Amino acid sequence: MEGANIQLFLGNRDLVKSSEVYRSEGKAEARTEARPTILVVDDERLLADTTAAILRHAGFETRIAYDGFAALEVAGSFRPDYILTDIMMPVMNGVELAIAISKMYPVTKILLFSGQAGISEILEQSKARGFEFPLLAKPVHPTKLIESVRKLNDR
């Protein structure tokens, strides 16, 4: 009997090369300018890369992480003013990351970014633990995104 054996390879698309992927350079990096800093976290690499590019053009100094643990590591040295994070990610979801960040670096402002309706449970759980974060629904126009990040200062 003839048959087909199909292996599904999931993910690993790396369409936009980014020069900004985190390089570990020791503790709290020296800031050259007084530009606002933001860490973009998304397991969807293309989205993380393009979002970071847009924010960089909008005047932010950016870093990128593709999962929650990498994000924690970057945040430790980069100490960003803002974190923009996806919610549904492998290993550590965006809400867990946000809770960890707000405990460790309370001044960092966090914006959740999600394309999925089914995350209300995760948000409920974080609310039950006393954490509430603003949420932006994907897809969002880049100008709106920039505006939302800037507005975080007013909160």
Next chain:
Amino acid sequence: MTSNQISAQLFGKTNALTERAKSFLAAIVATSDDAIISKDLNGIINSWNEGARRIFGYEADEIIGQPILRLIPLELHHEEDFILSKIRAGERVEHFETTRMRKSGELFPISVTISPIRDDNGVVVGASKIARDISDRRRADENRFRLAAIVDSAEDAIISKNLDGVITSWNNGARRLFGYEEEEIVGQSILRLIPEHLRQEEAEILRKLRSGQKIEHYETTRVSKSGAIREVAVTISPICNSKGEVTGASKIARDISDRKKVERMAVEAEKIATTGRMAAAIAHEINNPLASVLNLIFLARRADVSKQEIQNYLATAESELERVSHIARQTLGYYRDTGSPSEVQLRDLMQNVLSVYRSKLLAHGIVVDAEYNDLRKIRVHSGEIVQIFSNVISNAIDAMAQGGKLSIAIAQRAKTERDGLQIVVNDTGHGISREHLGKVFEPFFTTKGNLGTGIGLWVARQLAERHGGHISISSSTEPGKSGTIVIIDLPFENSGDANSVEADAFGSSAGIR
């Protein structure tokens, strides 16, 4: 009775009471199960047989010569005066039911027949008394009345029929369920209660009954006097005579229309929940590339980008849009389930489900290994099969929160009674504990707390069975070897019967009030 009269009655002529005949009579008296006692007109006992000893407990030598009142409870002593007055007048007292007292003092019900004894001149000289202990009969009567009362007050319909299918009894529950009065239905054929297209059921039921088999909790539909469909669970047991031959059947039918209605609602609710879960997964798959496309266009529009960069952005945007349309084709298309079955390749349905859960699988670090050998197409309701697959895959993902391997195989079944396809889904997750494994197909059973509805697998089973198929689960929680295997069998040919019954039951639900 005089001895001549006795002789005439027994042997057709007087003076026939030879010694032989007398010993014959004596033998009858001695071996009778009834108490046979004689007494004189003063009420003094002068003979006492073996039956009397067994029933009353006195030996012959301790009671002969004693007054009969010894056998009569104090408060009934007046009966003896009445009996003696009858006897003196030459009358018999027949089947007189009263209470007597054993030697132990125990009172018991008894039926007595008392006849005058005459000497050869016809003068009454005493009385013979034949007494039967009716405790057992009384008890049987009481049981019978009690059972009759239970049958009559039962909520369920309780019906008996003979082996020709003719109704022989009909209780109140049956009247309520089917609308017929006892008088109008007893003597009629049981087929009056069976919808036309299910009449072949009765032949099968009768065949089983004749071979002495019981039919338990069989769910089917019946029709009431007004023509309304009744969904019932019936238990039918053979009724045997004292020789053990089957002479008929008792049938207990319970109205499960309400339960069926709730079950149907639960199935619909689960379908909606599954659709919701899939919609969330689909949304994720579509919104991410859309967000990337918006970003890429924004970047391409900037004033300072080179032509080459613009080309790169647009090419990437294009491939993202292709990804969106791929997802849309694969997922949304299958939700246009027309309600009638169509020929499909099961692997396509499975691939669609996998693409919907792609990012969840990725997020949990799950490797998928799929092997498809389903060369033949199969005729199914695609939406329902997607529902089953979606449920099983989503359970596997939940079980492998820390990653693992999801193996899927679809192949033609080898050597079974019916040709079909077998889908095997094997995960390396935490497994299902032994005490839970038996309950996974029960409605509202969940180990997922608030996150589970508890009816996913139950619905999956209903849907598989509606396709004439079957779903089973085995699992191990042994550390290092844990995992769950779900096997779904779907026949190429759905057995027409089950399908039409089901379709009818579902189709007519609107008519059930």
